[in-house]
Amino acid sequence: MMARPGTGRRGGSMAGSTRDLEPDDYGDEAYFDEPHVEPRVFDSSLLRQPASVLSARKPLLFAPSDSVTDAMRAMQAEHRGCVLVTRDGSPAGALAGIFTERDVLFRIVDRGRNPATLPLGEVMTPDPERLRVGQPFAAVLQMMHVGGFRHIPVVDEEDHPLFVVSVRDVVQFLVESFPREVATFAGTQTQREREGA
Template identity: 40%
Template sequence: MDDSEFGDASGDELKAVGALLTEPIGRHLRGSPVSVGPETTLAQAVALMQQRRIGCVLVVDDEGCLIGIFTERDLLNRVVGHPVDLAVARIDKYMTANPETLAAEDRLAWALNRMHVGGYRHVPIISEGLVPVGVLSVKDIVDDIVELFPAEIQNLPPDPSHESPQTDGGA
């Protein structure tokens, strides 16, 4: 990769990305987390995820403490293709129980590391007592990084040398 591949973005913008990664997660949370109880049906949870255009819901107990997370991946890997009646199946049977969590004061770089190592796209952010205060997603982090670059960089045409070769037969 040569120095000009990112145009004028190789200086200040890349330093800004480094600075962004040292910031606390709490600065990057977008709104309150969407939570449901363990008795919520899969149909209700999926409808809520569709309505809110989110990739996960947190599952909390009666005291509001995190007990699990249900993500799009859980839906695909544990529900789709299996004989599950979404209208009666409870979310607590299909959620990821006791997910890894982070605190709002943890650094963004640490969150990226944990997401990469753990292979997940969403991490619940909790306060004392396992009470969720937010959810951080890989998309949130990418959106924040993209905002650091000027529109000229974001809208550069694709480099033909990076395109996939054409194959016969589609796909």
């Protein structure tokens, strides 16, 4: 809301002493009140939610002998950032590796290698870090932060892959947990950009 000339925030005249003015009253002829957003404390119970709340999609599974080209095509078709590699390419096999979009860039493209001639076993990350089913959301955040991982496999007690948690899943979970706060903050930022702040 724009202040009208001749009125101060306390209802007094602008002709009064400068000692009565607040610091941000100086400089501009008008000011705009920012939308009031109630402060909200992060609900720590979210950190105790199981990692399974983040993803329900079955992982894309391949064997070490499968071609990189087939894995890349599956990633593109399913809009996934990675595939998991089990010893026999089935859900009943133990997790053996992970192949991600970063591997495409740094282990294939950057080195000028032909994906059609490469088996996944040559370019995957073997024996990747993983979480056991039932571990909390906090463990996902910790692993992503400390390890710099964008994709974390989640396995059962026998090391069979169940699903993958991605950075996108984490962001989606937080947006769904705080929809009002995210929308309010985003709207405030957009308004500031329009006003040149």
